[in-house]
Amino acid sequence: MDEAKRAGIEADCLRLCRLFFVLSDRGEAEGYANLYIEDGTFERPGLSVRGREQVAAAIRARPAHLVMRHLGITALIDVISEDEAKGMGSHMLLMYDRLTGRAEPPQVGDFVDSYVRTEQGWRIASRVVNSAFSS
Numbered sequence: 001m002d003e004a005k006r007a008g009i010e011a012d013c014l015r016l017c018r019l020f021f022v023l024s025d026r027g028e029a030e031g032y033a034n035l036y037i038e039d040g041t042f043e044r045p046g047l048s049v050r051g052r053e054q055v056a057a058a059i060r061a062r063p064a065h066l067v068m069r070h071l072g073i074t075a076l077i078d079v080i081s082e083d084e085a086k087g088m089g090s091h092m093l094l095m096y097d098r099l100t101g102r103a104e105p106p107q108v109g110d111f112v113d114s115y116v117r118t119e120q121g122w123r124i125a126s127r128v129v130n131s132a133f134s135s
Contacts, residue, residue: 001082010077012122013085013115020124021070021092029059037116037123044109044129065099077115085122087113092129108132 016035023032033056036042041050042058049058075090090111097103109132114125 001079005082006079009079009082009085009117009122013077013087013113014075016115016122016124017072017075017087017090017111017113020127021072024059025068025070027059027062029056032056032059035124036127037118037125040124041126042129043127045131063098066096067099068094068096070094075111083117085115087111087115087127091132 020032020035023035033052036052036055039051040055041048042055043049047058049055071093073091073093076088078086078088080086090113092107092109092111094107094109095103109129112128112130114127115122116125117123
């Protein structure tokens with residue numbers, strides 16, 4: 001595969017990473033769910049969902065007063081083929097406030113991602129969030 005094609009795949013997958021943060025923070029459930037393939041999976045401590053409807057439902061289930069901000073850094077995409085890529089080393093700092101007058105302690109984690117090319121473009125096949133520090 002030539003470097004231009006590889007760079008294009010990396011850019012498309014990095015855009016998915018960034019959209020994940022933005023749409024999650026805004027609580028845009030349908031847009032967030034559409035980042036995934038139809039039967040895509042999302043896992044984090046305390047939650048494991050499969051399929052766009054469950055992914056969207058997880059966003060809709062958040063308390064209305066919850067304010068979140070994901071800060072994503074150091075994402076790295078490993079292009080496997082023209083149709084598959086892996087994400088690794090995407091570190092995340094999550095800050096949130098339940099509008100109680102004080103912010104919760106920040107959470108630090110990282111993502112392990114699988115991406116696939118679909119007819120609609122690149123999508124997340126799976127995303128696993130690992131907590132870097134236990135509380």
